[in-house]
Amino acid sequence: MLNSESLELLQFYADIGVDEAMGDEAADRTRLPAPAALAEKPATVLPMMAAARAEEAPAAAVNTEEAAEAAQKATTRAELKAALEGFRGLTLKRGGGNMVFADGAESGKVMVIGDAPAAEDERAGVPFAGEAGQMLDRMLAAIGLSRAENVYLTALVNWRTPGGRAATADEIALSLPFARKHIELTAPAAIILVGGAAAQILLETKEPLARLRGKWLDYDGIPAIALYHPAYLMQNPAQKKPAWYDLQMFQAKLKDLGVL
Numbered sequence: 244m245l246n247s248e249s250l251e252l253l254q255f256y257a258d259i260g261v262d263e264a265m266g267d268e269a270a271d272r273t274r275l276p277a278p279a280a281l282a283e284k285p286a287t288v289l290p291m292m293a294a295a296r297a298e299e300a301p302a303a304a305v306n307t308e309e310a311a312e313a314a315q316k317a318t319t320r321a322e323l324k325a326a327l328e329g330f331r332g333l334t335l336k337r338g339g340g341n342m343v344f345a346d347g348a349e350s351g352k353v354m355v356i357g358d359a360p361a362a363e364d365e366r367a368g369v370p371f372a373g374e375a376g377q378m379l380d381r382m383l384a385a386i387g388l389s390r391a392e393n394v395y396l397t398a399l400v401n402w403r404t405p406g407g408r409a410a411t412a413d414e415i416a417l418s419l420p421f422a423r424k425h426i427e428l429t430a431p432a433a434i435i436l437v438g439g440a441a442a443q444i445l446l447e448t449k450e451p452l453a454r455l456r457g458k459w460l461d462y463d464g465i466p467a468i469a470l471y472h473p474a475y476l477m478q479n480p481a482q483k484k485p486a487w488y489d490l491q492m493f494q495a496k497l498k499d500l501g502v503l
Contacts (some may be wrong), residue, residue, distance in 0.1 A: 247494075248497040282482065292406050294342040301467060305379035305421065306333070307405070307416045307417060307419075309332060309418075310330065310332055310333075310417045310418075310420045310421065311420040313329075313420075313421075314328045314420040314421045314423070315420070315424065315425040316328060317424055317428065318357075318427050318428075318491065319374040319428065320345070320349075320363055320425065321428065323421065323424055323425060323428060323484050324342075324344050324345075326421070327344065327375060327421050328342060329371065329415075331423075332417050333402065333414065333417050333418065334414075334416060335400070335402035335403070335404060336402055337385055338402065338403065338405060339358075340365040340366075340403050341365050341366065341367070341368035341399050341400060342368065342401050342404060343360040343364045343365060343368060343369060343398050343402070343403070344397065344401055345369075345370065345395060345397045345425075346369035346370055346371070346372075346388045346390060346395075346396045346397075347390035347391075347394045347395040347396045348389075348390060348391060348392055348394060351390075351392070351393045351394045351395035351396065351431070351435075352393060352431055352433070352500075352502045353388055353394045353395070353431060353432065353433055353435065353497070353502065354394075354395050354396075354426065354431035354433075354435070355370075355371070355383075355394055355395070355396040355397070355398070355434075355435045355437060355439055356397055356398065356422070356426075356434060356436055356437065356469075357370055357371060357396075357397075357398045357399065357437045357438060357472070358400065358410070358437075358438050358443065358444075359398055359399065359400040359401050359402075359403060359404055359405060359407075359410050359440075360398055360400070360401070360440045361373055361403070361407065361474070362376065362403065362407065363376070364376070364398070364403065365402075365403040365469065365482075368397045369396075370397055370398045370415065371396055371437075371473075373503070374477070374478065375472070375474040376473070378473040378476065378477060379437070379466055381474045381488070382473065382490060383473045383490075384499075385455075385490065386490050386491065386493065386503075387489075387494065387497075387503050388492035388503075390403070393502065393503075395429055395431070397422075397425055399415070399418060399422045399440070399441050399444060399445065399459075400414060400415065400418045400422075401418065401421070404491055410440075415444055419444065422445070423445075426462070426463075426465075431465060432465075432466075432497070432500050432502050433465065433466050433467065433468075433493065433496060433502065434459075434462055434465055434466070434467035434468075434469055434498060435467070435470050435493065436462075436467055436468070437451070437454035437468045437470050437472050437473075438470075438471075438472035438475070439451060439455070439469070439472075442460070442469035443455075444456050445462060446460060446462060446467075446469075452469055452471065455467070455469040456469045456470065456471065456486075456489055457485065457488065457489060457492075457493075459496070466496055466500075468489055468493050469492050470489055470490070471485075471489075479489065481485065482498050
């Protein structure tokens with residue numbers, strides 16, 4: 244029977260994407276011979292390696308203009324999802340995990356946008372699916388919001404990054420046209436930007452979350468707030484009080500807008 248430490252180690256492996264054993268026993272890499280230098284390989288091998296790499300890579304580099312063109316053609320969220328699934332330029336798709344497009348009420352007038360999927364989100368195929376998502380649901384319920392009735396949730400980047408690392412500038416640049424089109428097609432009355440990365444990227448600012456929260460922001464004429472990520476609040480309980488203030492401020496705005 245596996246003990247708790249073994250289970251935690253297995254979970255750690257799963258979270259960073261290690262999901263396959265390559266042999267019956269672990270290799271002692273301290274005793275493996277050093278790899279031969281590339282320059283020592285026969286000259287005939289090098290062109291073969293280059294050709295193999297060329298086959299693995301996309302036939303042509305896909306740039307942000309092509310991403311913007313693919314996103315702009317979508318006239319519905321279903322078409323946007325299909326465009327994302329068919330877009331070859333984002334290498335994150337090659338990881339094999341589930342795409343995380345959206346969850347919640349299709350007609351919801353409150354749009355919640357996170358940065359990138361967590362491991363639980365990837366497994367479920369929906370944003371904010373794990374323990375942090377459950378906490379977010381409780382936070383929203385406290386001000387009269389729910390996925391079932393009036394909240395629509397998505398992520399800025401729709402595939403999980405390897406090991407949950409921060410998305411690169413290129414990954415963000417290729418994802419951003421789809422995220423902006425997603426907001427346009429949803430046409431929310433108000434937006435909650437969850438976490439500093441989502442707020443900074445969509446609002447095009449370098450201001451830290453500590454300075455962005457607690458006040459009304461504007462995304463293309465749509466009122467928005469920046470909210471501490473529930474995963475951060477779980478690790479920093481002292482920040483729950485200011486987060487509750489932000490939610491109350493948001494609730495008051497929704498009442499003014501007639502959403503609540």
